[in-house]
Amino acid sequence: MQDVSSHMVRRLQRFVSLTNAELALLADMERDSRAVSAGDWLWQEGDAADTLLVLTEGWSCSARYLPDGSRQLLEIFLPGDILGIGELADGKRRSDVSMLTDGRISEYAYPRLRELFERAERLRSALFVIANQRQAMLAERLVSVARRNARQRLAHFLCECRARLLEPASARQRFLLPLSQQDLADALGMSTVHISRTFSSLACLGLVRRRHYHILILDPARLERLAGFNGAYLQCDPQLLAPEPPAAEIQ
Amino acid sequence: MQDVSSHMVRRLQRFVSLTNAELALLADMERDSRAVSAGDWLWQEGDAADTLLVLTEGWSCSARYLPDGSRQLLEIFLPGDILGIGELADGKRRSDVSMLTDGRISEYAYPRLRELFERAERLRSALFVIANQRQAMLAERLVSVARRNARQRLAHFLCECRARLLEPASARQRFLLPLSQQDLADALGMSTVHISRTFSSLACLGLVRRRHYHILILDPARLERLAGFNGAYLQCDPQLLAPEPPAAEIQ
């Protein structure tokens, strides 16, 4: 039996309950990880893509840079997240990805992946589900930026981060959010100044406090109500995934 | 040899060059289509999903409705587009989809699909590529709404529509855009009033004219420059798809 408590395994098990054989394969996948530092690029737009990445530890993000020098953060990746799923399709990285914190990543070359899929088809489906969930998150951010005011937008983002954490719900009232106000501004389509003011305003309402990258959510329920947050898009009904194969088949 | 000129086939052939056998399978896929009217719902959030839809004719869109009654258009679908790819993963529709115009759709039940994939694995890959491109479009709209001003935003949207049309580039200077200013506002996170003003402003600059849902692009190059449009995200490098199978194999 392998290290079942790895972040990635815990993340995958939100979608499929894994067999021992599958756990073994995944443990193998994370076998050799390498350390990366905050600010390091994992890849850049246009790079050739021939690996899947597992973010074993740390946070990272994908971004688009605009001609005027501003940038838009597209996705935020948390420990355990799998990066580069979409690129499986066409072999070209389509946005810049860099580390927000120090961390560890393990790489998985496409040929090894194919091999993995042959032995555990359900993992392929799991990737498809994850890609799908990413799209839902992107859509939700579009809604945020297009339709919600600054306070709702920030509140919604905090709710989403909270919901994505792997810790049990009870332990998610305070957590580390390793994004500077500049990062938050770039993610939410706001100015840094207004991020600051909006945090003040949320604090005034007794909803949230932030100090040195630490978030304390004082009133989760009221925050979600304010944000119009509905976590359904983060869940997934794994029923339609291929059923767990009989143990014999994967001996 | 089947009806090669169907919208869907032309769309798929942007990604893979299809064999005769694959063309036959696809023609079968579109065999029985049914008419739908502008405003008809194709499905709603939460519906059980067990079919893929091909939009044989007409335009449609997916949308999220907010508690305050406003809505955000997420995706715009053009003739030939395939709807419900993501839902293959978890069997639940995740947004409302309705027709913008009259049209025709043909449905494809999942069991039939699996059968299809067995006979033509490359079509499965093609779906994955398409899902991926959709995500890229969503990301690009997020960038638009978060970072571009009204003029660039509308200009960018028009450039994208133009690029997605199946007509040869020379014939895309004028086209039908069957979205009301209300629809455009809902898609771009603006007010109807400002859509109107922005069209005026684009007309003043000699870039675009709109009359009764008809768009005339006067200066495509300058429009793209203004919008910061780069169509790369709409293309896809199909190299990494499984190679075309030998003819014998699919007899």
Place this chain on the structure above:
DNA sequence: CGTGATATTGATTCCACTCAATATGAGTGG
């Protein structure tokens, strides 16, 4: 203890919103 990154606060500006009035045009029935 100084330095540079990060955050707060105040003053001002501006883009896009809202409200409201008017225009245009397609469709309908007298």
Place this chain on the structure above:
DNA sequence: CCACTCATATTGAGTGGAATCAATATCACG
């Protein structure tokens, strides 16, 4: 064929939320 209606679009006036500019403040770190 014209008058009426309803949906859609245009235009003007006034407002406001968030941006920008600018001046501190806080804090981690060497």
